[in-house]
Amino acid sequence: QQPVQSPQAVILREGEDAVINCSSSKALYSVHWYRQKHGEAPVFLMILLKGGEQKGHEKISASFNEKKQQSSLYLTASQLSYSGTYFCGTEEPINTDKLIFGTGTRLQVFP
């Protein structure tokens, strides 16, 4: 089952904040977050592991609630470059060989 993301779309002005949620019906070992600009490849943003470890290389933050099987991505002081479609990807404890991507959230930031 594909993780469900909410909202489906967000429109922001520069400087505003946004939260994107990812919810799974299955127990999770890790959650990835990616951003994809139109016609381009998805780009890795962050990975959150069971137990609280977090790895990423951009100035964004995220949370992972293992019990609720949910993750949230926090975008603060948004910039024009944040525009794109955000996907979460989930890995299950007994099947960490594949990443199942969520339904996607389209984010548009305007000046």
Place this chain on the structure above:
Amino acid sequence: DSGVTQTPKHLITATGQRVTLRCSPRSGDLSVYWYQQSLDQGLQFLIQYYNGEERAKGNILERFSAQQFPDLHSELNLSSLELGDSALYFCASSPRQGPNYGYTFGSGTRLTVV
């Protein structure tokens, strides 16, 4: 340049034909993943290889097959093509198996079946 190379970038072919998509993973990465993305849709997992062995399968059609060679490059073969197979096909790589590594995606192959 992400370090993952996919060829060709664009492919136009007729229904019923067979095509091969190629992927070279980032240097040092042992895992290769294939995903299909239809127009304005999400990323659908097809198949994963680790160091030459198939490790996970998604909803990959029987008409599709893949392999990873000793030099770690991978090929995705699509046969008896249908109009519905038109999509962006992405390859991604990661250093090893498991949940501790982010994926690096190639720029994709856009397949158009006419």
